Each structure stands twice: as structure tokens, then as C-alpha cells.
Amino acid sequence: WGDAATEEHIAILSDLGLLGSRGSIMGWIGVVCLTAMAVAYTAAYVHRFTTRLSSAESSLALCAVAGVAVLISASVLAGLAPDYAPYLVPAAFASMIISSLLSLEMAMAVNLSVAALVGVMLRGDAFAMLAALAAGAAGAYSVPGLRDRASMTRGVGFVGGAVAAVSVCYGLAFGEPQVLSRWYWGFVNGMISTVLTLGSLPFFESIFGVTSPLRLLELSNPGHPLLRRLLLEAPGTYHHSILVGNLAETAAQAVGADALLVRVGALYHDVGKLKRPYFFVENQFAQANPHDKISPALSTLVITSHAKDGVELARQYRLPKSVIDLIQQHHGTGLVSFFYQRAAENDRDQSVDEKDFRYPGPRPQSREAAIVMLADSVEAAVRAQSDASPWQVQSTVKKVVRGKLADGQLDECDLTLKDLYAIENAFLDVLSGVYHERVEYPDLRAVEAGAGADANGSGNANGNSHAKLAAPACEGRGDGEGEATDVRRDSEQAD
Known part of the structure; x- marks a missing residue:
């Protein structure tokens, strides 16, 4: 039946981790139970506190995949380099992915579960759990509001500093100089976590249908092929979209909505x-x-179809779903009032169905979509006004916002009356800079003509010699007027 195990054999098996509760059935049951508790905690948090996420199931799946990736790396490191595994487990990878794609709150909640399970994977190592907890929290705080990929390198400093601080404090508190002396390995952890995050972000975005700030920044680049087409083929619409983006972004900042998503959606x-x-x-x-x-009915069909056409074009250019939703919802079920009134005037003897002159919808489902709708309508209404005085602009903005509210276009989003008041003020701040008063420049041609007339009059009074001197000046007036016109144009452009 085999030889009896010696003390040397038992020591080898113990070093390999093949003895004790970890290798027993009860040990594995304990690990499974702890894992189930962590998953249940995360799931409860997602369903209870993240109602603003578009899909709780997709969010939970993303968190699970990111967390499992960290636990697999912990298991591999425990087998390859057990002495350095607590320093190198990339716990920050999961929190950085979740923070950049979902929210900081979600990342912090998942980090608690991941850190506890890392401690379990490394056989109850308290230092490993604390290091993972600190690294994950630092990573989560390093990526919100990310504006470019280069700035993500600050995660190296955040994560490395957190692990180094835990190493120093833990070594001093428990008298373990070996832990204290390896503090610098935390910065290696930071580099590993950052590289993994940068490399895997596109895959998480495509698989789970979420959009990172980095992706939105790429879409806001004027050199994007679709924006270039819009500039060349529909320049009026392009410049309208730029102004709508300025209005919408300012309003989103005023009410705490996703300003970057709103700006890209407006573009x-x-x-x-x-x-x-x-x-x-x-x-x-x-x-x-x-x-x-x-006919007005056919005109309405052409006008309202641009929302559907925009969705198809956005999918063709692989725009993210969050942007496509804003394109589809930016008119809601609004009425094309101009052609509806024209149809009513042309067919006074017949009833005109209002439903035939409305956009197909849906109504805005989020604050971001509602803000884009309001900014679009306000920009068009103010631009159509012949009187751009401040009080007229203010009256138009209030009329548009209250009209959308009365028409029920804001019933399915969570904007409050307080938010609408803040949005109106944000719109007015931007429009006051666009339709500001200008200094009226004098008519330089009239001024020169008057000066020439005075010169002629004085020449006649003083004698023929002065008249002869005035003649060349009159003959050269054309060139002078051209220069004056250029000066006036330069002055207006500078203003």
C-alpha cells in the first residue's frame, strides 16, 4: 500500500499547500461559501443602489469577470512566487475597470469582496487582504474623470503609494522587517494593474456594451469620419450641433449629469x-x-425620419449605444408644429390628425437625453428670432422648456423642476455670450465722402491751386475705400 510518510515528506507537502483544510472537502466548501457571500453582497449592492445604471445584469456580469480575473491572477502568483504574491496581485485592475466603465461607488463595493477573497486565496494572509484593499481603493479613485490615456499613468503612483504605505505600516505594527523592506514592489503592482486596464478596456466596452470616458473623448474629436462628413455635406447642421453641444454640456454640469456623454450626443x-x-x-x-x-404630410415624413436615419448611420459607424440612444430620443414624440399648422390651414374642411405630425419617439429616458432635446430646441428657437435682445432670449428659453414639459416630453426622465430651473439659467449663460451686444462701427465710406466734400469746398474757397491738389485725392478714393473696408472687416473679425 506504499511507504509511510516521513517528516521530510510532510514538510514538502506542507510547503506545496497540499495539507490542511485547503486541500480537504471542508476547506473547499468554506472557500465556496465565502465566494458566494461576496457575490451576494455585490449583487445586492448593484440592485439596491445603482438604479441609474442602464442594465444591472450587465453591470454585475462585468464586475464578476473583472473580479474573477484578479482572483485567477492571485492563484497563479501564489503558486509561482508565494513570497511576493501579496505585493503583486493586481487587485486595482478590477476597481479601475469598474470605476472607469460603471461608477466609483460600484468599484469601491466590489473592491471589498475582491480584497477579502484575495486574502482567502493566499491562505488567510491578512497583509495580502489589506494590500489588495488599499490598491483597489487607490485604483478606483485614480480613474474617474479620465480625460486621456496618458493621465491614466497616475494610477501607477496611486496604487504603488497605497501598497507601499500598507507595507510600511504593517511591518512596523507587527514587527515584520521583511514586509517593511519590500515596500517598493507596490509600484510594480501599479504598473501591472495600469497596463492590464489600458489593454482590456476596449474588450470590456464591446462585450458589455458600456462606454468609457476615453471612448467618448475619441468620438468628440472633430476629425472623426462622421463629423467630417457632417461638416462638408451639411455645414449648417454641423455648426448647429456645435452650439447645441455647448448648451447641453453646460446644462449637464449644472444638474450633475454626464456632461461628456451629453456633449458627444449633441455633436x-x-x-x-x-x-x-x-x-x-x-x-x-x-x-x-x-x-x-x-405636401405638409410628406415634409413631416422627411423631417421626422432624420432621427431614424441617424440611428442607422450611427450603427454603421459603430457609435456606442449610449450615444445612439441620445440620437433616437432627442425629439421624443414632439410635434412638427410648422407643417401641422400648414396642413390645418390647407385642409380646413377635413380634420388633421396630430399624431401624423409627431416624431416616432421614444421620449427621453435619461437626464442626458432630455438635456440634449432641450438644448436642440432652444438653439433652433433662439436662432429663428429676429430680436436677439436679452429679454427676448430669456423669454424664448422659458417658453421652450415649459412647452416640452407641458407636452409630456420629460415625463419618462428623472429631471426635477429644480433641475429645469438650473438648465434654463445654464442656457442663458451660454446664449448671452453668443448673442451679445456689439459696438456699432461707423460707416467709413460716409466719413471719407464727407471729408472729400469738405476738401473740395475749401479748395474752391481758397483758389484753383487748392482745387488742383484736391483732384488727385478724389481720383484715388477707390483705393482708399478698399483699404478702409479692409480695416473695418479686420476690426469686426477681431471683435
Whole structure:
């Protein structure tokens, strides 16, 4: 039946971790139970405190995959380098992924479970659990509001400093100089976690349908192919979208919404107009209006289809779902009032169904979509006003916002009346800078003409010699007027 195990054999088996509760059935039952408790804790947090996430199931799956990746790396490191595993387990990887794609709150909650399970994986090592907890928290705090990939390198300093601080404090508290002397390995952990995060972000985005701030920043680049098309093929719509983006971003900051998502959504909200750009007044540029030759019902069909066309074009260019939702919802079920009124006037003897002149929807489902809708409507309404005085702009903004509220377009988003008041003020702040008063420049041609007349008069009074001197000045007036015009144009451009 085999030889009896000696003390040397038992020592070898113990060093390999093949003895004790970890190798027994009861040990594995304990590990499974602890893991189940961690998963249940995370799931309860997701369903109870993250109602603003678009999909709780997808969020939980993302958290599970990121956490399992950390635990697998902990198991591998425990077998390859058990003495250095507590310093090198990339616990910050999970928290950085979750913080950048979901929220900081989610990352901190998941980090508690991951850190506890890392301690279990390393056979109850208290230092490993504390190091993982500190590294994960530091990583989560290092990535929110990320604006470029280069700035993500600050995660190396955050994570490395956190692990180094735990190493020093733990070594001093429990009298373990070996732990104290290895503090610098925390910065290696920071580099590993940051590299893993940067490399895996695109895969998490595509698999779980979420969008990172880095991806949104890439989409806001004016050199994006779709924005370039919009600039070249529908320039009026492009410049309208730029101003809508400024309005919407300022309003989103005022109410605590996702300002970056709102700005990107505003830039792309009207890309559907690329299919028929000249059917929209901002792109006609003194050309004949094609709506004058078709019925109001057909005009409404063309106008309302730009939302559906925009969704199709956005999917063709692989825009994220969060941006596509804003494109689809930015008109809600609003009424195309101009053509509805025209149809009512043309068919006074017949009833006109209002539903036939409304956008297909859906209504805005989020604060971000509602803000884009309000910014779009406000910009168009203010631009159409012949009077751009401050009080008229203020009246128009209030009328548009209250009209959307009365029409029920804001019923399915969580904007409050207090938010709407803040949004109105944000719009007015931006519009006051766009439609500001300008200094009226004098008519330089009239001034020169008056000066020439005075010169002629004085020449006649003083004699023929002065008249002869005045003649060349009159003959050269054309060149002088050209220079004056150039000066005036330069002054207006500088203003």
C-alpha cells in the first residue's frame, strides 16, 4: 500500500499547500461559501443602489469577470512566487475597470469582496487582504474623470503609494522587517494593474456594451469620419450641433449629469440629416426650399425620419449605444408644429390628425437625453428670432422648456423642476455670450465722402491751386475705400 510518510515528506507537502483544510472537502466548501457571500453582497449592492445604471445584469456580469480575473491572477502568483504574491496581485485592475466603465461607488463595493477573497486565496494572509484593499481603493479613485490615456499613468503612483504605505505600516505594527523592506514592489503592482486596464478596456466596452470616458473623448474629436462628413455635406447642421453641444454640456454640469456623454450626443444628434441635407433650412443657403413643392404630410415624413436615419448611420459607424440612444430620443414624440399648422390651414374642411405630425419617439429616458432635446430646441428657437435682445432670449428659453414639459416630453426622465430651473439659467449663460451686444462701427465710406466734400469746398474757397491738389485725392478714393473696408472687416473679425 506504499511507504509511510516521513517528516521530510510532510514538510514538502506542507510547503506545496497540499495539507490542511485547503486541500480537504471542508476547506473547499468554506472557500465556496465565502465566494458566494461576496457575490451576494455585490449583487445586492448593484440592485439596491445603482438604479441609474442602464442594465444591472450587465453591470454585475462585468464586475464578476473583472473580479474573477484578479482572483485567477492571485492563484497563479501564489503558486509561482508565494513570497511576493501579496505585493503583486493586481487587485486595482478590477476597481479601475469598474470605476472607469460603471461608477466609483460600484468599484469601491466590489473592491471589498475582491480584497477579502484575495486574502482567502493566499491562505488567510491578512497583509495580502489589506494590500489588495488599499490598491483597489487607490485604483478606483485614480480613474474617474479620465480625460486621456496618458493621465491614466497616475494610477501607477496611486496604487504603488497605497501598497507601499500598507507595507510600511504593517511591518512596523507587527514587527515584520521583511514586509517593511519590500515596500517598493507596490509600484510594480501599479504598473501591472495600469497596463492590464489600458489593454482590456476596449474588450470590456464591446462585450458589455458600456462606454468609457476615453471612448467618448475619441468620438468628440472633430476629425472623426462622421463629423467630417457632417461638416462638408451639411455645414449648417454641423455648426448647429456645435452650439447645441455647448448648451447641453453646460446644462449637464449644472444638474450633475454626464456632461461628456451629453456633449458627444449633441455633436451626433442630427447626423441623420446627412441623408437629405437640403431639406433642412440650415443647409439650404439661399437655395429653393424643396418643401414648397411637396405636401405638409410628406415634409413631416422627411423631417421626422432624420432621427431614424441617424440611428442607422450611427450603427454603421459603430457609435456606442449610449450615444445612439441620445440620437433616437432627442425629439421624443414632439410635434412638427410648422407643417401641422400648414396642413390645418390647407385642409380646413377635413380634420388633421396630430399624431401624423409627431416624431416616432421614444421620449427621453435619461437626464442626458432630455438635456440634449432641450438644448436642440432652444438653439433652433433662439436662432429663428429676429430680436436677439436679452429679454427676448430669456423669454424664448422659458417658453421652450415649459412647452416640452407641458407636452409630456420629460415625463419618462428623472429631471426635477429644480433641475429645469438650473438648465434654463445654464442656457442663458451660454446664449448671452453668443448673442451679445456689439459696438456699432461707423460707416467709413460716409466719413471719407464727407471729408472729400469738405476738401473740395475749401479748395474752391481758397483758389484753383487748392482745387488742383484736391483732384488727385478724389481720383484715388477707390483705393482708399478698399483699404478702409479692409480695416473695418479686420476690426469686426477681431471683435
